Amino acid sequence: MLVGYSSSSEEEDTEVCGEDSRKCQEEATINDECPARKRAKNEESVTKPRLPLPGCLLTMFSDELEPQTEDSSLHGGRIRSFKHERGNWATYVYLPYQPEEEFTELLQELLSTAGACGVVLTPQEEFHISLSQTVVLRHHWIHPFTQSLKSGLVHCKRFMCSTGKLRVYSNAEKTRTFLGIEVYTGHAQLMDLVGVVDRTMEEFHLETFYKEPSFHVSLAWCVGDMTVEMKECIQELQRLVDEHEEGPFVLTLDCMELRCRTGNKTFSFQLNS
Structure with missing residues (x-):
C-alpha cells in the first residue's frame, strides 16, 4: 500500500519547512520576547524615576524674560504707551536723583496742597531727568546698544544742574499728567548728553529725544489728562517751593552717572570727573 509513503522530495520539503518554522520561532522570541518579560520591562520603564534637569538649564534663558502684565490695576491705573510683546524691552536713558530729607518733606506738602485742590497725585517711585524717550529694544540689541552708549560717553564730564520752577506735563497719549520741577542750570551739558544718546538711537533706527526738551524731574x-486742573493750583504749589523754610527750595543734581533702564536691567555709566 502507498499509505504513509512519501517520496524523497516530499521529505526534503518537510525538513525545510521545519527548519524555517524553528527560525521563525527563534526570531519571534528575540524580537518580541515572551509576554511576561515584556510586561515587566514596561513596568520598569514606568516606575523608573526621571532625573531632574540641571539648575543651569532651568535658568539659562531667565534673562530673556521681562516680567510684564497688561493689567493696569496692578500699576495704579497706568496704561501702556505700546503693547508688550515677548522679546521687546522698554528702554530709556536718564540721570538719577537721590532725594534728600528736605526734598521729601516738600514733596509731601505739595501732594497735600494738590489734594486740597481736587488733584490726587501719586509720588514717583524714583526721581530722574530723562535724556531719551521710551523706546523698544529687541533682546539681542541690548548689549550692542549699551556698548554704543558707553563709547559715546567717553568724553562726557561730570557737572551740576539745578531746578526750581514747577511745571505741568502730560504724556503724548494724554493718559497721565505729571507735576515736574524744571531745570534752569546745566542745560548745555544736558543737551550734550542728549546728543550722545540720540546718536545711539539713530544707529538702531529708534526715535530720538525732543528737539527742544524741557529738562525736569x-x-x-x-x-488721565488733568492738565487744566493742575494748572489751576500750580501757583499755590509754586509758593510752597519759593517760601520753603529759610528760602526758595533748589533741587540740585550732581550729574556724575548716566543710566539706561531696559526691561528689568539697569546699566550705569560713570561720567569723567
Missing part, C-alpha cells in the same frame, strides 16, 4: 503723577 517728575515729582508726582495722576491718571
Whole structure:
C-alpha cells in the first residue's frame, strides 16, 4: 500500500519547512520576547524615576524674560504707551536723583496742597531727568546698544544742574499728567548728553529725544489728562517751593552717572570727573 509513503522530495520539503518554522520561532522570541518579560520591562520603564534637569538649564534663558502684565490695576491705573510683546524691552536713558530729607518733606506738602485742590497725585517711585524717550529694544540689541552708549560717553564730564520752577506735563497719549520741577542750570551739558544718546538711537533706527526738551524731574503723577486742573493750583504749589523754610527750595543734581533702564536691567555709566 502507498499509505504513509512519501517520496524523497516530499521529505526534503518537510525538513525545510521545519527548519524555517524553528527560525521563525527563534526570531519571534528575540524580537518580541515572551509576554511576561515584556510586561515587566514596561513596568520598569514606568516606575523608573526621571532625573531632574540641571539648575543651569532651568535658568539659562531667565534673562530673556521681562516680567510684564497688561493689567493696569496692578500699576495704579497706568496704561501702556505700546503693547508688550515677548522679546521687546522698554528702554530709556536718564540721570538719577537721590532725594534728600528736605526734598521729601516738600514733596509731601505739595501732594497735600494738590489734594486740597481736587488733584490726587501719586509720588514717583524714583526721581530722574530723562535724556531719551521710551523706546523698544529687541533682546539681542541690548548689549550692542549699551556698548554704543558707553563709547559715546567717553568724553562726557561730570557737572551740576539745578531746578526750581514747577511745571505741568502730560504724556503724548494724554493718559497721565505729571507735576515736574524744571531745570534752569546745566542745560548745555544736558543737551550734550542728549546728543550722545540720540546718536545711539539713530544707529538702531529708534526715535530720538525732543528737539527742544524741557529738562525736569517728575515729582508726582495722576491718571488721565488733568492738565487744566493742575494748572489751576500750580501757583499755590509754586509758593510752597519759593517760601520753603529759610528760602526758595533748589533741587540740585550732581550729574556724575548716566543710566539706561531696559526691561528689568539697569546699566550705569560713570561720567569723567
